[in-house]
Amino acid sequence: MxxxxxxxxxxxxxxxxxxxxxxxxxxxxxxxxxxxxxxxxxxxxxxxxxxxxxxxxxxxxxxxxxxxxxxxxxxxxxxxxxxxxxxxxxxxxxxxxxxxxxxxxxxxxxxxxxxxxxxxxxxxxxxxxxxxxxxxxxxxxxxxxxxxxxxxxxxxxxxxxxxxxxxxxxxxxxxxxxxxxxxxxxxxxxxxxxxxxxxxxxxxxxxxxxxxPSTYILDYFVHLDTEDNRIIKGEINLKGEVNSALEVTVEIPELGIEKKLVTDASGQGSFEIKSRKIDYWSPENPKLYEVSFSTNKEQLKDQIGFRTISTQEDDILLNGEPILLKGISLHEESPITKGRANSRADAEKVLGWIKEMGGNYVRLSHYPHNEHIVRLADELGILVWEENPVYWTIQWNNPNTYANAENQLQEMIQRDKNRAAVIIWSMANETPVSDVRTAFLTNLIKTARKIDPTRLISAALEQSSNPNNPNIKHIDDPMAELVDVLSFNQYIGWYGGTPDLARITEWEITQNKPVIVSEFGAGAKQGLHGDKNTRWTEEYQEYLYQETLAMLQKIDQLKGMSPWILVDFRSPRRPLPNIQDDYNRKGLISEEGKKKKAFWVLKDFYDTWE
Ligand code: GCB
The missing domain is CATH 2.60.120.260 (Galactose-binding domain-like)
Known part of the structure; x- marks a missing residue:
């Protein structure tokens, strides 16, 4: 040989x-x-x-x-x-x-x-x-x-x-x-x-x-000043032969802006522009401006919206005004090809369903989705939670695992930091509380805040029960102190008990922060009907939504939710024949695009929630 x-x-x-x-x-x-x-x-x-x-x-x-x-x-x-x-x-x-x-x-x-x-x-x-x-x-x-x-x-x-x-x-x-x-x-x-x-x-x-060109625009970050929404701030990064000062012109023609800046020896430059005329981006008004960057060799344009996002006590403020996030979670699976989604057509279909549902927000779980959907969310005015794939139990002690997680986080932020639609970077999903895990996530948060100080940070946490009364729930996790928005997943009525349990459950949330319930849900096979206590029927799922929504509304700090999930998605953990057949059935819509009864429950709720 x-x-x-x-x-x-x-x-x-x-x-x-x-x-x-x-x-x-x-x-x-x-x-x-x-x-x-x-x-x-x-x-x-x-x-x-x-x-x-x-x-x-x-x-x-x-x-x-x-x-x-x-x-x-x-x-x-x-x-x-x-x-x-x-x-x-x-x-x-x-x-x-x-x-x-x-x-x-x-x-x-x-x-x-x-x-x-x-x-x-x-x-x-x-x-x-x-x-x-x-x-x-x-x-x-x-x-x-x-x-x-x-x-x-x-x-x-x-x-x-x-x-x-x-x-x-x-x-x-x-x-x-x-x-x-x-x-x-x-x-x-x-x-x-x-x-x-x-x-x-x-x-x-x-x-x-x-x-x-040989010297080229690698990257820029344009956003409103977090303190003064009349100021557009930006950084730009050139690469190539950048050792001498190079001139860059930033233009926003619709705002009458033309600003010149000069980069330093490493190719970096920054600018600040005051404008009184900005039409702010929001779900009702997804206004994108054409912004262009020109050097003597290149012109690069982008379509950028301007908005601020912040929290105040238990409110989420978009452009300084309280907003409710009427959302749903989504995996990156195509309703057209039934495999991984990656086209504008895929994105149009799923974001269209969210609009139809009365939604203004999507949780792109549990990893960064393709750029088509994020750009379309910008155009349609759908707010976005983006998530790093730190999921369940990873190797918290392994420095290579950390480096990998941090690199993926940086790549996600790098790609989408100019998208107004993206308001939350999520660090992780349902990670078990321990010192090493909290240290790991704390470092990720530091990195995210350093690269992007303009957005909110969160992570989908887990709830726990009061040791003296299992029906009293709270969030007991050191991460709660570190995030801007307190998010948690809960499955009362599915993984624990039946939907009527929601009636006797109380939430004692002590944190003075906005709460997003990042997941709740129940599996139902589209087209399977029965009474509301029979698992896998549309009626069970519908009932769970009714009871859960009534329960969650009692949380004073509730400012958003992204139930699990818009569309049924493939998972090898879901083999039950004739029901699951390799699909997690918690979708409000089947993989064939057919709506289940709970879709209309959520829509009714969103149409009137204020
Ligand atoms: C969760 C996970 C999600 C699962 C879901 C389920 O809590 O975050 O990834 O798919 O529950 O259906 O069990």
């Missing part, structure tokens, strides 16, 4: 393995940049033993001085009849990108492991001096990226974007990108082994090439 491997050593040139492993600094707003889509069919090879990645001594090929032709990322083809090459991308089947693999091929429905993807393309830059980046909206969970046989790097995390500069590797003809995407769950991962959702694998979001 060894002789054969050596015989096929394929010398790709030195330094192939010394390439940086981390993605490059994440650029924002690829929606308005010069891009070329790489969506469409990609050839793939299923590789459960990671045979294309490790040699027979289980050493990674991409860390060898001389790279073997057996390494799939070399995309080697047999040239002579005597050559032994045991893979061939071009003769392998294809998967659509973006898209999870589970719902595209029956044989991959339960697959967790490595799949290799390959796409070939030609590319001519508009200007020779320009840079080109390979941008991936998301791939679940670990991605090793290669271009033309060279390693670009590795990205961890299934729900946030990453990019690599590829300027120096790109050719005009016959480029090939190869991604190794591995969705194996792991104990140290974020999320970890155990979740109540489907572990969809694959390149689940858009892939594109982004062309920029």
């Amino acid at each position: 060894k002789n054969i491997v050596l015989g096929l050593v394929f010398i790709l040139g030195c330094n192939t393995h010394i390439w940086s492993q981390e993605p490059d600094a994440l650029m924002i707003n690829t929606f308005n940049r010069k891009t070329t889509s790489l969506n469409g069919p990609w050839h793939y090879i299923v590789d459960p033993y990671e045979n294309g990645y490790y040699n027979y001594r289980y050493e990674p090929f991409d860390q060898q001085e001389q790279v073997s032709a057996n390494a799939y990322f070399t995309n080697t083809k047999a040239k002579r009849p005597s050559d032994l090459i045991e893979y061939n991308f071009d003769e392998s089947d294809t998967l659509q990108v973006p898209g999870d693999w589970n719902t595209q091929k029956e044989k991959l429905y339960y697959y967790e492991g490595t799949i290799w993807y390959k796409k070939s393309f030609d590319y001519t830059k508009t200007e020779d001096s320009n840079r080109v980046f390979l941008y991936v909206g998301a791939a679940n969970y670990k991605t090793e990226a290669y271009l033309n046989g060279k390693k670009l790097g590795t990205h961890l995390g299934g729900f946030t974007p990453f990019n690599f500069e590829v300027t120096h590797l790109l050719k005009e003809k016959d480029n090939f990108i190869i991604f190794k995407v591995d969705n194996k769950r792991s104990k140290e991962g974020v999320p970890t082994l155990n979740t109540d959702w489907w572990n969809y694998g694959g390149i689940t979001r858009d892939v594109k090439l982004v062309e920029t």
Whole structure:
């Protein structure tokens, strides 16, 4: 075996393995940049033993001085009849990108492991001096990226974007990108082994090439001053040849604003503009302004809304006025394709249902969703809670797990910090109280507040019972002190007792903060009818909503809710035949788009809640 491997050593040139492993600094707003889509069919090879990645001594090929032709990322083809090459991308089947693999091929429905993807393309830059980046909206969970046989790097995390500069590797003809995407769950991962959702694998979001000038706008953050809503503040970050002062012009034509600023030696600049005429963004008035940033080489536009969000005692204030968050939780599953959602059409459908329900708010659980839905929420005026996938019980003591969680948090905030719709960053969901966990989440909060001091921080916590009376509930968690909004999940009437229990339950919430009930719900199979005490019927779910809403209204600080959940979603924890069939049935709408009775209960409540 060894002789054969050596015989096929394929010398790709030195330094192939010394390439940086981390993605490059994440650029924002690829929606308005010069891009070329790489969506469409990609050839793939299923590789459960990671045979294309490790040699027979289980050493990674991409860390060898001389790279073997057996390494799939070399995309080697047999040239002579005597050559032994045991893979061939071009003769392998294809998967659509973006898209999870589970719902595209029956044989991959339960697959967790490595799949290799390959796409070939030609590319001519508009200007020779320009840079080109390979941008991936998301791939679940670990991605090793290669271009033309060279390693670009590795990205961890299934729900946030990453990019690599590829300027120096790109050719005009016959480029090939190869991604190794591995969705194996792991104990140290974020999320970890155990979740109540489907572990969809694959390149689940858009892939594109982004062309920029040699010095380019990496990133900016534009928002109102939290103290004075007549002041628009912003920071901008250039990359490239930034060692001399560079001029940037910020324009908001509709407000008659044109402001010049000069960046420092690291490419950073900031500005403050006073305007008395701002039309503030809100659910009733989702006003977006065109904001443009220009250097002598580039103009980048974005559509940005201006609003403030804050809390005062137990109120949530939007533009200084108290607001009730009439919401619902949502997983990123497509009501159209029934796999991972990733299109504007998917987003239009689910946000349309929320509007129909009388809602103004969505909890994007339990991980960052695609950028299409966040941008559409901005346009439609739907407030958004975004969540880091720190779910249930992760390795609180593991520094790598922390670094991973923090990185995913930073990528989420980086991508969406200019979206007015996003008002809450959630750190975690239902994490068990302990000192190490609280320290972990405290550090995440510090990071979030440092990058974005303008939004509210929360986390979906758990409730506990009074030791002397199990029907008296409260929130006993040190996290309650650290969040701006006190959020908790509760399942009285489903995981504990029956819905009538809500009548004798009392809430003693001592924290003087706004409360959002981040989850409650019951499973029902759409179309299954019976009496209100029979589980899985629409009537049981309807009854639970009636009782729960009556109970929650007695919480003085109640300022919002996001019941669990808008649409039934896939979960391997839900095998009950003929009822669940791999779906968590707590949706108010079935995966086929049919509304259950409880949908109308919530709508009636939202139509009159004030
Ligand atoms: C929860 C979790 C959510 C589950 C839900 C359920 O508390 O936060 O991810 O799907 O309960 O249906 O059990």
